[in-house]
Amino acid sequence: MTSNKKDPVLVVLQLSGGNDYLNTVIPYTDSGYWDARPGVHIPEGDIIDLDGRLGLHPSMGVINGMYGQGNVAIVHGIGYANSIRSHFRSMDIWHTCEPDRVGTEGWLGLAARDIDPHKENVVTTVSIGPSMFRAVSLPGVPVACVDSLDSYGLLTGISDTQRRSTILDRFTQMYSPAIGTDLAMEYLGETGLEAMAGADILKAAPQMYSSSVEYGDTMVARKLKDIAQIHLANLGTRIFYCDYGSFDSHANQLGMHANLWTDVNRAVGDFFADLKEHDAADNVVMLLFSEFGRRVRDNGSGTDHGSAGVAFVIGDRVKGGQYGEYPSTKAEDLEQGDLVPSLDFRGFYSTVLEDWLGLDAKPIVKGTFEKPAFL
């Protein structure tokens, strides 16, 4: 059965390490910014003005262009109450929507289970990178974890195709369910079978791909190019997850932060140009987020772990603009020197889950939260 309606696809680009909100969307008309950032600020003349009040980092020209076309939502002051300053714990909270206990079920793992409850497609979710993200992890939900699309396959060292095929048959049997094994063995068995099935499907993607877009030679460009190839191969993948970083700019922030955004800015632009060239951009929405923003006051050469941050949502179907309030930078309004989040990330997720993926957000984010209307 074929359908002309394209299923919505979500791409998450996680900015790992804690992206500095204040130097990404810069409140340059606020004297509080200049007071708090004697060492780590963007010169006013370099800032890309958004609305006469806020401006983007100078490395974000392409994203600014997409914003001008109404395809970028900037979501202000995102975070959660009593923000944790530990990278790992905070990232876990973003991945599991569990701020009060250690959760193990990823929010997109739960989403994938709702999208494909009978596991009809082992590549419904594709995680790009050497290790899988907790956000997409849920026992019983297959995720194709692709480090590099070009060399993906099992027992590729056995060159005799007939021997390899016999051995792969045995492999399939060896990883099939068996009586009397424990949960870990079951997980390993499922993972082995999914690896087999996923490799068979994904090996088609690079062979079908051709494009006039030349991506940059950066890790984030390679990851987004792999995602573009899989998306363009129409394999039914609905959730893509990747990351870039580290944005953990305790020291020498200015150069490091500019380099990171230069890479992200170009890769995101190339990715959407690639999809547009193949008329495959209109069902894709990309999220960019970080586990927290950074401290308001700089430490001389960098910034320490903070609280509220900024998220971006990019795509043709996004209602561009700014959502939520930029948190106050006034000393009396800060909490332990940090911006107080004005929007719970679980509301932001709820918009994506309900108004893009068409799922019921409440059981996934565990509650009802204010939804910014960017979709």
Add this chain to the structure above:
Amino acid sequence: MASENIALMAHLMRRAGFGATREELETRAAKGYEATVEELLNPESQDGSDRLEFFRYHPGYRRPITSPGMGSAAWLHDLVSTGRVLEEKMVLFWHHVFATGTGKVDHYHELIIQIDMFREKGMGDYRELLLALAKNPAMIFWLDNCDNHSYAVNENWGRELLELFSMGVGNYTEDDVRECSRAFTGWTLSPMIPRQAYGRFDWEFEFQEEDHDDGEKTFLGHTGNLDGNDIIDIVCSQPATANFVARHLYNFFVADEPQVPSWQDTPPNDPEAVDMLAKAFVDSNYDMRSVLRVLFMSDFFKNARFAKIKSPAEVVVGTLRMVGGYEFPVPGIGERSKQAGYMGQDLLNPPSVEGWHTGVEWINSGSLMKRINFCADMVGDVSRPGIQSIVGRIREKGALGPEQLVDTCLDLMGPMEVIPENRQLLVDHATEFGQLRWETEQDVSNSSEKIGELLQLVVSLREYLYA
């Protein structure tokens, strides 16, 4: 009875080392378990790895550039060639706990100095080790203590010292983090010359008194003009620290625990074992060697066979040691030292200061493929001395039926324990081989290839993921 001794010795050597050949297991089993534990605990009696020999053949890996696999090449050579296996395993242990990465440090030579420090101090006094860590330039740079000033406190090192290196979350307040960080102001490195355009400089620890905050501080109930030495003394006196280190040892050497961030809320799988290790830690005044002795001699250790999923480093080092021929610094080191990274553990480049998530989290469809492909490629090369030795032992047994052939392979690759269904699959596969013949050179070559193919299936088994 003899095979039970071999099985227990194989377990000890997988955990306290990186596995051992059947020849080594037989020699060690003849000496006895306790004698072997003592030998492992006293590495001075064994030969270490020859770093200078490695550099003689691979001069490009001395002071390596920041490029994948470059930094860990010399260390991989140590891991594969040293006779002091427990000493080297402890280096890997501390690298898991005190995870420091080139992603930020961008100076492999300094990271290797940190690794060498773990070798020197990793089996000794934990308090001394923490102090050396606090003064280690790679760590100072990694956690920004060089930007921790009396006039502008940087909390990165102060926080992670408490959260990840000693006590664990939930045992201190945000105020303690602040005061701890103040105590380490002025603990910096020199020279602080920017790398561009001068190249990389060797770093030295330096205490800058004028940048040290010598005001009064209150840390975990202790008040005074505290400095970093006092902080480490106070940290070591906390029961939380003994428990935290004990749980790390249990997770690394005995059986997989939940991931570190959940330890605050999730009790250990075997609380009595962790208590026993923590007590040994306190009783011995933080002597790692004494804790390890208690661990390896305990029943909970001896009974924990195949209760851990091998880390990628263990897979790579164990496989290279098993197939043999890599004790000498042969070509191809660059590709070998990237392998663990492909499986999700790029040595000297952990994903974050939290280190790697372990246990089943090592395994996803991508990393599983990388792991199986590597092992299968290695054991499938029957010209390797370690595989030749396995083939030789099988050949010595004379005419074997398919079941005996499979059981012999499983024995020589472990001894391994596999579920009956998987053993049957291997037997089905071996049955297709027909009788192995050894009369002519062609027979020997064919039979060796078949054994290699069977070993490829063995290393693809779910059971082989465990140590």
